[in-house]
Amino acid sequence: MSTPHILSAEDIDRLARKRAGAKFGWYVHLTIYVLVNTGLFLGSSLMFGHGRYSLGPLLGWGIGVAFHGISVFVLGTGSAWRERMVQRERELIEASVRKP
Numbered sequence: 001m002s003t004p005h006i007l008s009a010e011d012i013d014r015l016a017r018k019r020a021g022a023k024f025g026w027y028v029h030l031t032i033y034v035l036v037n038t039g040l041f042l043g044s045s046l047m048f049g050h051g052r053y054s055l056g057p058l059l060g061w062g063i064g065v066a067f068h069g070i071s072v073f074v075l076g077t078g079s080a081w082r083e084r085m086v087q088r089e090r091e092l093i094e095a096s097v098r099k100p
Helices: 009-048 056-074 080-098
Strands: none
């Protein structure tokens, strides 16, 4: 069995700052997405009448926001799924190194 990887206080702080920065970046991205698309919808409604808003920007950018969220919350450093994959790779590497 492998020994657990012990992080120093400095490593923990660095990782916590990295995770918080990634999450903050996604929240900023989502906020800008909502504000810009609300403005586009309202501007389009005022200029062209109700119901003339193109869904292209909303859907296209929305896909980007969704993938950004997946990269931060699902695949990012510290996610349970990613950590299990990293642990499995560590075990495979350690097993291959121990073989004579």
